[in-house]
Amino acid sequence: MPTTRRYLMCPPTYFTVEYAINPWMDPTQPTSTSLAVEQWTALKETYERLGHEVHVIDPVAGLPDMVFSANSGTVIDGRVLGSRFRAEQRAAEADHFRRWFLGAGYKSVVMPTAVNEAEGDFTWTGSLLLAGTGFRTDPHAHSEAQEVLGVPVVSLQLVDPRFYHLDVALFMLDDQSSSPLVAYYPEAFSPGSQQVLRRLFPDAVIANDDDAVCLGLNAVSDGKHVVMPVEAVHLAEQVARRGFEPVLVDISELRKSGGGPKCCTMELRG
Ligand code: ARG
Secondary structure: OOOOOEEEEOOOOOOOOOOOOOOOOOOOOOOOHHHHHHHHHHHHHHHHHOOOEEEEOOOOOOOOOOOOHHHHOEEEOOEEEOOEOOOHHHOOHHHHHHHHHHHOOOOEEEOOOOOEOHHHOEEEOOOOEEEEEOOOOOHHHHHHHHHHHOOOEEEEEEOOHHHOOHHHOEEEEEOOOOOOEEEEOHHHEOHHHHHHHHHHOOOOEEOOHHHHHOOOOOOEEOOOEEEEEOOOHHHHHHHHHOOOEEEEEOOHHHHOOOOOOHHHOEEEOO
């Protein structure tokens, strides 16, 4: 069953690829800001059509990656853990989001001391916080998240630089039921973390190479509709077979920066 969600998004008004902090980014290749805006607008309208509430933060000139709002906060039960970016080029984004949260009336807003790229590396299952590390978020941020948010954290080791954030390797299909359902790409994780995932989620949807390399795992589910990149054909089929409804979006321009639908979408829970 779908549940209504609240999302925070940032328009890609100043989007471009002018530095490379992941293997997807190539500053010598052209990008189109207007196409990025078009694709982002279609994504936002998709959420609204599905009945979700989308909040928008003002973009800031000179912060081309600010469109990836998922990296700037983890919100569970109305408590906010902000972010601290690994790359200096993105560092200033964190404070813009902190101020947005305060302006929106959030009472508990804590900024991390360890490198923490928020929902880029944190996925809430409804009862556990899955926490990626290996490329961006520091493992110390995992225990910090556990203390600040008061939720149990399960650390997962990412091993493939193309899948540098947890949210390009795994997403929740259902975070409302007592047996949460996930989809993930096993090869993005260390052998031990693959075992952890098999133990926790024996009936997960397993993505293949083709799904992973179009950033198909960077998807957003409301428990019924799964907003995902149009190229993720096999994954969409698997998801449909489990009774979900894939909603395909073209996000090709933002992929040039290593992002997809989920990266552009922070969930505001409670
Ligand atoms: N260019 C951005 C970076 O490398 C992309 C971030 C994508 N966001 C995400 N949640 N995976 O930081």
